[in-house]
Amino acid sequence: MRSLRFLLLLAAVLSALGTVTARRHEIRLLRQVQLEDKNALRLQQEYRELLVERSMLGSYARVERIARDKLGMVVPVINLSGTKTAPSDAPSPPAPEPVRQIVAHAGGGTL
């Protein structure tokens, strides 16, 4: 009778300790989950930022502007008659205006 009571008491104490440990473990895991969650969100955010940045840097308007202004490239003129044309004196058409705004926006550094 006595030893049974003692055993039960011991079991109760052990189980209580076990519960506490399990809770502590759970809380630790929870905090880890929270941390990883935050990390995932941060990475997702970074991925999207990089995507936007890449497409802004690679926008056709910007590429065309750099090709024309910086590298001095021109579109070859192909004519149908087969005769060579003298290089035209007309200046190359400027890059369209609204597009320039976006490029300025992309380089603005506040993204």
Added chain:
Amino acid sequence: MSILRLRGRCRPLPIATSPLLRNALPGWRLRFVHGALMLLFAAVIAMSLYLQIALQPDLQANGEKFSNHAQPLPAFRGMILDRHGNLLAGSVMTRTIVADPLQIKHDLVIQAVADILQQDVKQLNRKLAQKKAFSLELATPISRDARQSLLELNIEGIYPESDHRLRIEPESLRTEKATLAWGQQSRIRELSALLDMEPGKLAKLMEDGLAKGRRYVELRRQVRESRASQIAELRIAGISQSGDFKRYYPMGAVSTHMVGFTGMGDSGQEGVERAFELELSGTPGVWKTIRDRKGRLIEDRGVTYAANGQDVRLSLDSRIQYLAYVALQQAVSRHRATAGSVVVLDAETGEVLALVNLPSYDPNDRRALFGDKLKNRSVEYSYELGSVMKPFTVARGLDKGIIRPNTVLDCTYGSFQVAGETIPDHRSFGELSVTQILQRSSNIGIARIGMAMTREEMGENLTAFGFGQKPGLGFPAETAGLMRPWKQWGPIDQSRIAYGYGVSASILQLARAYLAFTREDRSLPMLSMQALDQPPEGGKPVLSARTRHEMLDMLESAVSAPGATGGQARVPGYRVGGKSGTARKLIDGRYESGRYIATFVGMAPMSAPRIIIAISIDDPTAGKYGAGEVAAPVFAEVAAGALRSLGVAPDMPMQVAIETGEITGELQ
């Protein structure tokens, strides 16, 4: 154990066994104490009942407020991509940095005072917080410099009592009026560096805010997360942050009429953003937790994960889109037109490869989002298209066997009257074959073909080519054009409809109608702005295979034949076909003289059409107004670029002469 055993032996203790107490304790005292104790018990029970029952909801709510936390899990709005996966619209989380100038300045001034007096800031602040005037005992006598610095701060409420003592009155200490050298504060300098802002500008923002009594001054919007957390690490009281999503449109004005933009609350306002609102919008999640006093997580109470919006992949090809935009912009400015549109369709699937309208706007600039330029003209605006409608009349005539491509008709001016009215033409052509009628765009010739059919046949023909119906992109404001039922047509109406007046349509509808010529099965599917995996079903053929071939040949000759109206649409290396149309502009129900809309619709390459391009230039005022001179060159430019970008092999021998003179050769 012993306690348990003791209980068994327990007997009631005799209360007053002491001889001292036996007589000296009157019965009322016992009863009084007993009663008082009982009353107290009753009070405790009553209070606990009151707390447990009457106040329970409030208390519980209060308790939960402290321990329960709901951590929002943000959801990203879906991205909009072009057919190759290039980004057209994407959301990024950004932060807005907000300052409370009053708090910031107060802290800085107190810090400055503490530095001058060589005192501990925390202690000083604690004393100030009591709001009672107090004397400050200094360890060393106040120096002349310190006195001067205090004077320069220009604050009331600090008075020297002696060399060692200062009297400080917190109530009259108006820190916001102090003269503070913002730029010399190290944390302000750090903050301004992180904000990409001159310290002087930051100081001005703060002082302006103070002067206006503002406690919420936005320092910078759309700050990146990484930068924002650096700012948070400065731990300046009075600097707070709020987060939101910012949507970026990398192609800006180029694709905006297609993509649209979002408005308040990140919901779609225009274009695809609006048409695909359901797919694009995400559902934010929430994580419910219980936390301790210090805000540490203790228990999980369930989580609903955020569902990001779905990405939408459009059929748009951003390269062709850009080409079309640039070509159209040059044409519109060269011809001083008020507006213009270009639509490029895949000639087999009916996918929209490009859709451009001018005037356009940059959706990244929120201030630009108003007015007429928001209108998606190629989808929402219908007008009488003019001669570009002529091929439909010819196609039905061929299909019915009324004419053959080489049938000769008299197109002499004045030779044809309908209901007493002479059919107008821009010149007297004499005798022309049907092919030549299309090449020269003779109204008389077409009217003769149209009048050889019944009203019903013509009405059903236009319906078969999709007029009077929405082309199926799915934009809310898509127009179906205007087409009166054929039963209401008079003879003069019928003749006018044959050459393109009296029926209005958008150029999107026009481009779709030409699908019947380019598609192998001659049927007319609904258009799609999403990338398709397989060609769509189009229903029954609009015309016979033989008619289709004859039409393609005639449309090609309308560009390639000498003197054809579409001559300027020619593309080096490719066989192209198309039809121009210069329609008079209807303003307030009347045809205004000298006002035109130039339209061109064509396809390429003719050996196996890949693209259909429709162009409309509204009200060109720089002298030229004919579609062949205004719209056809845009076709040539867009088609050349688009075919090259799609990797379509040239189907015509060409001689190239390249401007630089270095590369000259023949391509076969």
